[in-house]
Amino acid sequence: MTEHWNAIRRHWQLLGSPLRPPPEVVQAYDRELELGRSHVVMLGVTPELAGLGAAMTSVDESADMIAGIWPGDTDTRKAVRGDWFDLRFGEASVEALIGDGCLSVIGAADLRRRLFASIARVLSADGRAAVRLYASPETRDEPQDVRVLALAGGVSTFHELKWRVAMTAIGGAPDYTIPVISILEQFDRMFPDRGELSARTGWELPVIGTIDVYRNSSVVYSFAPAAALIEEAKTFFDDVRLASTGTYGLAERCPLLVMRSPRRRF
Known part of the structure; x- marks a missing residue:
């Protein structure tokens, strides 16, 4: 797995939308979560999102991805090595959390549920989270x-x-x-x-x-359909909805899954 992400890192400049979020996606995160005054936790080191919020802590397990992709620590943002399934933040301590495509890259449904549980544990009662999906259509293309x-x-x-x-x-x-x-x-x-x-x-x-x-x-x-991901998320959050991320190519399959009101007991 490490070599896979090293290869992605080496080819990063050749990648584009929808893998890398265009400006309208950045705006969608900001609009839907009202991030301006928030300390944002980001899953991954997506550089296009590094400027969101008043402050940011980015979490990625790969030191190579942090070194190669993260645009650098400043007084208001930093990247740390960490496990998305065991986030090193106190219970109910995070006001805003974002992740771009992270539900697709972790794979199976049991891992998606573990990630939803991890997010719900650290999110404050009035916190909000959004993950951009890569969601397959309900009817498969030929x-x-x-x-x-x-x-x-x-x-x-x-x-x-x-x-x-x-x-x-x-x-x-x-x-x-x-x-x-x-x-x-x-x-x-x-x-x-x-x-x-x-x-x-x-x-x-x-x-x-x-x-x-x-x-x-x-x-x-x-690449689970959006409806399936909504149902998985509802086990851990009382308020789950989709939000559009714009009009770029494949945007209709890349909405934000917006989650609020985390449940503390599962």
Whole structure:
């Protein structure tokens, strides 16, 4: 797993929306959680979100990700190594918490429930949390339809295409999980000629090649539908809703899951 995230770090500058949040996503976090005066806890080191809040503590288990991606500590923000499932904050002590795509990168439903429980434990009674989802549609796209859409110029970035490909490959997988190597295999079946994809879309081959970081990885992602994630979150929060993050490519599948009123006993 460490090597997987090291590879992501090395290719970070080649990544784009929706993997990296565009400005309208940053605005959505601020708008929905009213972060201006808050000390924000962030799961991960997403640099685009590092300026939110009056102060920020970012938590990531990877020292390499902190060193390579985090824009640097200041008087008002810092990054620390830590475990998302065992956050080192006192019970009911956090006023605002955010995370970008973190429910997808941890994988199976039991881990998602553990993360919801961890967030609920540290969030204050009037605190609020938001996690941007990568949520599969209720009706799965057909691979051929995604191929036609991409070659016709209907997909905004390669990284949007990568998530669309992943969501076609989940099928009936338990917990909506997929090994990332299976995303690569599905992509190679759908787009065997990367030169053609580059020529038809204008995407440079090194950007398309970022998918090869999945080749030797054992990491498992999940792309659960938003409705399933809402039901999981309701076990731990009394107030759960979705909020739009804008109009960028695939934004309709990347809403914020906004959570308030944590339950203390599960």
